[in-house]
Amino acid sequence: MKILIIGGNGTIGKKVAAALSGHDLIIAGRSKADIQVDINEADSITAMFRQLQSVDACICTAGTGYYGEFATTTEDQWMPGIKGKLLGQINLVLIGKDYMTEGGSFTLTSGIAAEQPARNGACVAMINGAINSFVLAAAQELKQDQRINAVSPGLVEDSMERYGALFPGYNPVPMQRVTNGYLLSVLGAVNGQILKVY
Numbered sequence: 001m002k003i004l005i006i007g008g009n010g011t012i013g014k015k016v017a018a019a020l021s022g023h024d025l026i027i028a029g030r031s032k033a034d035i036q037v038d039i040n041e042a043d044s045i046t047a048m049f050r051q052l053q054s055v056d057a058c059i060c061t062a063g064t065g066y067y068g069e070f071a072t073t074t075e076d077q078w079m080p081g082i083k084g085k086l087l088g089q090i091n092l093v094l095i096g097k098d099y100m101t102e103g104g105s106f107t108l109t110s111g112i113a114a115e116q117p118a119r120n121g122a123c124v125a126m127i128n129g130a131i132n133s134f135v136l137a138a139a140q141e142l143k144q145d146q147r148i149n150a151v152s153p154g155l156v157e158d159s160m161e162r163y164g165a166l167f168p169g170y171n172p173v174p175m176q177r178v179t180n181g182y183l184l185s186v187l188g189a190v191n192g193q194i195l196k197v198y
């Protein structure tokens with residue numbers, strides 16, 4: 001299976017890539033990747049898919065959102081995450097569906113914040129919730145037996161050092177449980193699911 005992993009060099013993405021290592025993997029990112037893409041830019045996404053011509057599965061583990069004090073936060077702080085993690089992933093589907101083989105799949109990444117927002121995490125909570133809603137809707141619209149799911153990870157154990165302080169009281173999730181969510185989405189038959197791993 002020809003599997004595109006955007007963000008495949010990141011904390012979660014590199015473990016997803018390892019779990020899918022028997023397949024024809026293409027790792028995409030802004031740097032040090034098999035193919036360069038910036039999901040913030042629709043033209044960049046189009047150029048990537050044109051170069052690849054077709055894929056059997058598209059996984060995205062790229063993108064983030066703003067964390068900061070709610071009382072003083074502004075639109076300017078929220079826009080990069082909306083443009084990147086939210087619209088970037090949506091554009092991967094809107095553009096990528098024309099390059100996706102029959103029966104192929106999209107797997108987006110949201111996160112636990114959609115349901116259990118951390119303090120200072122309103123932006124990320126909103127983005128993750130919107131991704132989940134997009135997946136529910138897009139699953140009804142995709143043609144050619146194409147499927148779409150979101151993996152919604154909790155705080156993964158590999159990220160405790162980086163993000164643990166932002167999420168006091170959150171239970172770290174073993175990485176294998178998270179990578180299994182991606183395997184279920186890509187290799188299984190599930191469609192229109194929010195695969196919660198927390």
Ligand SMILES: NC(=O)c1ccc[n+]([C@@H]2O[C@H](COP(=O)([O-])OP(=O)(O)OC[C@H]3O[C@@H](n4cnc5c(N)ncnc54)[C@H](OP(=O)(O)O)[C@@H]3O)[C@@H](O)[C@H]2O)c1
Binds near residue numbers: 012
């Ligand atoms: N880690 C966790 O505990 C956790 C928990 C819940 C949800 N999540 C979500 O899971 C996803 C992955 O998290 P992570 O911790 O693995 O992130 P990460 O370690 O920061 O990795 C992100 C990857 O995406 C690439 N990337 C970033 N921006 C990009 C862009 N605009 N275009 C293309 N590639 C881009 C990065 O490579 P380049 O910089 O080279 O482009 C990097 O390889 C995120 O959506 C995050 O919000 C993570």
